Amino acid sequence: MSTHENRAAAFRQYVKKMVSYNQALAVLHWDKNTQAPKKGMDARSEIIGVLAGEQFRLATSKEMEEHLEALSEPAALESLDEVTRATVLDCKKDFERNKKIPADRYEEFVVLTSQAETVWEEARAKNDFSMFRPYLERIVGFQLEFVDYWGFDGKNKYNTLLDLYEPGMTVDQLDPIFATLREKTVKLVAAIADSPNKPDSSFLNKHFPEAEQEAFSRFILEKIGYDFQAGRMDRSVHPFCTSFNPGDVRITTRFDPNDFNNALFSCIHEAGHAMYEQNIDPRLMGTTLCDGTSMGIHESQSRYWENMIGRSRPFWNHFYADLQKQFPSQFEGVSVEQLYRAINRVTPSFIRTEADELTYNLHVMIRYEIEKGLINQTIEVGDLPAIWNEKMKEYLGIVPETDTLGVLQDIHWAGGSFGYFPTYSLGNVYAAQFTHVMQQQISGYEDLIANGEFGPIREWLKKNIHQYGKMKSPGEIVKAITGEGTNATYLMNYLEKKFSEIYSL
Amino acid sequence: MSTHENRAAAFRQYVKKMVSYNQALAVLHWDKNTQAPKKGMDARSEIIGVLAGEQFRLATSKEMEEHLEALSEPAALESLDEVTRATVLDCKKDFERNKKIPADRYEEFVVLTSQAETVWEEARAKNDFSMFRPYLERIVGFQLEFVDYWGFDGKNKYNTLLDLYEPGMTVDQLDPIFATLREKTVKLVAAIADSPNKPDSSFLNKHFPEAEQEAFSRFILEKIGYDFQAGRMDRSVHPFCTSFNPGDVRITTRFDPNDFNNALFSCIHEAGHAMYEQNIDPRLMGTTLCDGTSMGIHESQSRYWENMIGRSRPFWNHFYADLQKQFPSQFEGVSVEQLYRAINRVTPSFIRTEADELTYNLHVMIRYEIEKGLINQTIEVGDLPAIWNEKMKEYLGIVPETDTLGVLQDIHWAGGSFGYFPTYSLGNVYAAQFTHVMQQQISGYEDLIANGEFGPIREWLKKNIHQYGKMKSPGEIVKAITGEGTNATYLMNYLEKKFSEIYSL
Known part of the structure; x- marks a missing residue:
């Protein structure tokens, strides 16, 4: 083997170790939020702290620096296969970002946010912003300090923070x-x-037993293509999706027995995130690229399945019979049109x-x-x-x-x-842009939904988005699919059409 | 702080890190055996391999060696608090054991046993010992080689292996x-x-729905004092107990709907293990001592609760009404005496x-x-x-x-x-010895069981066994409780009395 090859092999091994920590931490967090008995919580948090510290040490070590320096040389970079090359660039970005913050300042920030979360909880409970204010002031101060360390593009300091969650967004x-x-x-x-x-949605607040909601949610998730052989669904206080590897992507949910307009769509939302992770190319496993490329693209997948599919008319034309079968008394005398309008009710x-x-x-x-x-x-x-x-x-x-x-x-x-919040809306914007293209590229798009056949849609998403993980930037994904940049017109056209019709505007 | 104090603090920190890996690994294993979707198994096994490697590296590092050398000096050892002192001695024993095996030989052994387990599964399925024989020959060869590395007491080479599972046993x-x-x-x-x-036990093979068996098992576990706030019960192919820390000790079980004489007693057995771990002194957390002191003492707790309590007459005199309430048709016309004899049926x-x-x-x-x-x-x-x-x-x-x-x-x-197998019988032997002492020291011992009141028994076990973790050796535990060494007479007296009566011998 050449020197480059030796170095690349050592680097891959090193990254694999680092990624193993991430995955172990993800399991520890998942367990903590779904399963763990409360008396073991404190000890669990300490273990998480220890492993997170080790993971950070690996990401910022002298050894990592040497790998990155050696492999960033043009000749070395040129010699690498595309996955290793992209991994080098991804780790380099992370490494440089971490290195620029003095360790003691970063530690202070971690302690501050940990305290701030506790204070925030109390302030929220007591409706007392003044309690939270000094913490938030210090946190904002840290953001400004971090931007100073990291530098910015000369146009807007906020761009530096946006880039953390949506690379390239400004x-x-x-x-x-x-x-x-x-x-x-x-x-x-x-x-x-x-x-x-205005739609009547009162029937959505009848009694919907949790076990039956869960059964129906599982039925729908299987139909849309969440792979239960590569995941599972549990209960948690706040719904979330977590990926350990493409073969093990888990979602959680919660059920409100007096609100049908909640858990099912939350399940579909999380399954949208999960199907992204389940369909990442397995050759990215063991690298830092085996992950969604940005929060915005991730959110585009969850919102697409939740709203563009799950709250669409063709979807319910197909599945309403199943819903009525699960909840016959609750939906007695309710037409599919009434259901469709109710689940799409707009209320500030x-x-x-x-x-x-x-x-x-x-x-x-x-x-x-x-x-x-x-x-x-x-x-x-x-x-x-x-x-x-x-x-x-x-x-x-x-x-x-x-x-x-x-x-x-x-x-x-x-x-x-x-810098995180905007990605929620970017998800909606991207989802509408992707939908517009799917309608042109997938033949019989609406009929597929109306027939409950989601295979071709999943294949399209996998081919154009999921498989790449972090091999493509969000900008590259959007450009390759739509031929243009981020554009909110498609979302607004979709929303105007949908809600003008529902509200007869 | 003195040099010793500095060194001791650094050592404790180091051990805590090492123990964190053990606990994370325990969570990863538990999840793998109870929850994990099958498509994620391979990646999970790799992560376990990486973290186990790191854990082994920590346990055998130069840094560990330096800590142990410095703290093993008589003056240093003398200066330590008792927990740190015991931790030093425990880590030292482990370190020296690990250090004596050449790394490449140990790796070969790990690979061999991993292969051998797969071959054994197939050999067992095919009833073909000749397939497994060459692997077993190599494994036995490795045992002899390890005994050579470790040395033995000059009396019997097997003693060296016994000591792995039951320190001090010969x-x-x-x-x-x-x-x-x-x-x-x-x-x-x-x-x-x-x-x-001979007892008739045919009614134990009526139909006992899994959910009802589970409900009754949970009821009994709560009654005997397994703390569900510090644990949980899940399903797995093979029942086991695993401890992450005393606040989180989990058990698993499986249910056979056509055999009542199985899951409940397995649950009680695992809960016996779990109550040991739940009651270890919290000040041992973060050290290697926060664990059962030996396989034999551990098994004494599981077998005590399973057999001396769970298969005893006073226990069922108390709980049979609850059992009949859970399974009215299955136990219709069956007296408590018939039940007691049935669950104690002896069949080679x-x-x-x-x-x-x-x-x-x-x-x-x-x-x-x-x-x-x-x-x-x-x-x-x-x-x-x-x-x-x-x-x-x-x-x-x-x-x-x-x-x-x-x-x-x-x-x-x-x-x-x-060297592991004998600890199963040692568990029974110890349990009978402990029972004999409990009958003398706990007033109204039999009545407590007959009243379903297990608090005083749990307190006795905690005070005499559980709290110590690995602070006391199994020999010290037995000696302190019984005033003598390991003695099978108590077990045989108990068994002869019990079964002579059941079979009218």
């Missing part, structure tokens, strides 16, 4: 997207509010995670605008409650009576995640 | 124990075979894991005698099938028609475990 791209969403959605929501033709509300498909993006936008302001220092933490409520009034026409229902509702800022 | 102690068991049990089994007064059989309380030790003895012969090179692997069948004939009066039901039934030898 304010220059996001501003026009949110401008489109803002303008058209606010109008549409106002028109809906004025519509006399305070909590993002409970928002309907249309108003959801307005919730995200408020956070985007605030984060951009905080990072560019045009907004101060102390003003957040007032700013929050103004924006709620402006975009959604309602104002929360408490900060608990307002600025304190999300955990993201307490955890130090800035 | 052939000199075991031979008289098994002599007592052999002499008295064989006679008793023969008398039982001649007894005209081929498979150790299915053996009754009395004949079980004969199965263990056969393996003990064979292992002793193999390690002292008085028996050859090629002769095992014939030797096995001779001993079955001699002790149990029956001969298996196939090696599948004979010499090929256990996985232990394929996995390279020699």
Whole structure:
């Protein structure tokens, strides 16, 4: 073997070890959130801390640095197979990002966010923003400090943070997207509010026993193609999806026996995430590339299955008979059209995670605008409650009576995640762009859904998105599929068509 | 801080890291055996391999050696608190054992046993000992080689292997124990075979739905004091108990809907193991001492709860009403005396894991005698099938028609475990010794069981056994409780009394 080959083999072995820690940690977290008896929690958290520390040490070690230096030489890089080359570049980006932050500052930040999450929980419970404020101020301070360490593109400091979650995404791209969403959605929501033709959704709040909801959810997940031989579904307080490897991608859910419009769609959402991970090319296993390429592309998969499929008319034309069979009394006398309209009811509300498909993006936008302001220092933490409520009034026409229902509702800022929120709306935007292309490229697209046949759709998603893992950037995925960049027009066209019809606008 | 104190703190930190790997590995194994979807198995096994390698590296590193050398100095050892001192001695024993085996030989052994387990499975399925024979010969060869590396006490090479599972145990102690068991049990089994007064156990093979068996098992486990807030019960192919920390000790089981005399007692057995681990002193957490002190003492706890409690008359005098409530039709017309006799029916059989309380030790003895012969090179692997069948004939009066039901039934030898089997009978011996003392020290011992009140018994076990973890050796535990050494008389007295009465001998 040549020197390069020896080095590459050693590097791959090293990365595989590092990835093993990630996967073990994922199992420990999954178990903690689904299964673990409470008396073992403290010891579990300590183990997670120890292994996470080891993983970080591996990612930032002298040995890693030497591997990356040697393999980043043009001649070496040239000599590598494409997977190893992409792994080198991916690890290099991570390594440099980690290296630029002084270890003691990073540790302080980790401790701060851990404390802040606890304080945030209490502040939210007590509706007391002033408790949380000093923590959030320090966290924002750290974000600015990190941006200083990392540098920025000279255009907008927030771009550096966006890149953490959506590589390549910038304010220059996001501003026009949110401008489109803002303008058209606010109008549409106002028109809906004025519509006399509102769906009745009261029957969704009849009694739906948990076991029966679970049985029906499992039935639907099997139909859409979540592979239970490569995953499982459990209960947790907050639904999530976690991947250990493409052969073991698990989802969780929770059931509200008095709300049908919740668990099933949450299950489909998480299964959308999971099918992405289940279909990553197995040759990426053991590398850092065996993962979704960005939060936005990941969210495009969950939102696609949840909304574009799960809340579509053809889907329920096919599955409503099964639903009625599972819940005969609950849906007695309810037509499939009534069901379709009920599950798509639009109601401005305070909590993002409970928002309907249309108003959801307005919730995200408020956070985007605030984060951009905080990072560019045009907004101060102390003003957040007032700013929050103004924006709620402006975009959604309602104002929360408490900060608990307002600025304190999300955990993201307490955890130090800035730049994450926009990816939720990017997911919707991407999903609509992909749907537009699928309608052209997959013959009989609507009929497939109406027949409950999702094989060709899954194949398309696998071929164009899933298989690549992190081998392609989100920008490359979007460009290759659509021939253009990120474009919110498709989402707004889809939403306007769907909701104009439902509300007879 | 003094140099010793600095060193001790660094050592404790190091051990805590090492123990974290053990605990993470335990979670990964538990998940693999209870939960994991099959498509993710290969990747899971690889991760386990990586982390186990890291754990071994930590246990045998230069850094560990330096800690142990420094802290083993008399002055240093003297300066340590008792937990750190015991941890040093425990790690030292392990370190020296590991260091004496050349790394390449150990790796070959690991690969060999991994292959041998696969071959053994096939050989057992095909009833073909000749397939397995060359692997077993090599494994026995490795045992002899390891004994050479480790050295032995000059009395018996097998002692070195016994010490792996039951520290301090020797052939000199075991031979008289098994002599007592052999002499008295064989006679008793023969008398039982001649007894005209055999219990009818046919009602135990009525239909017992799995969910109802599970409900009743959970009910009983709560009553005897397994803490579900510090554990959980799941399904697996082979029942086991695994501890992550005293706050998280899990058990598994399986249910046969056509055999009541199985799952419940298996659950009680595993809960016996689990209550040991749940009651270890929390100050041993994060050290290597937070574990049962030996396989034999561990088995004494499982067998005590399974047999001395779970298959006792006062236990069922109390719980039979609950059992009848759970399974009214199955136990219609069956008296508590009939139940008691049925669950204690003695029948010589081929498979150790299915053996009754009395004949079980004969199965263990056969393996003990064979292992002793193999390690002292008085028996050859090629002769095992014939030797096995001779001993079955001699002790149990029956001969298996196939090696599948004979010499090929256990996985232990394929996995390279020699010296483990005797601990199964030691568990029974210890349990009877402990019971004898409990009857003297716990006032109203029998009445407590007859009232379903197990608190005082659990407290006694915790105070005398559980709390110590590995702080006391098995010999110290036995001596402190009984004032004497290991003694099979108590077990035989108990068995003779119990079965003479059941069979009216």
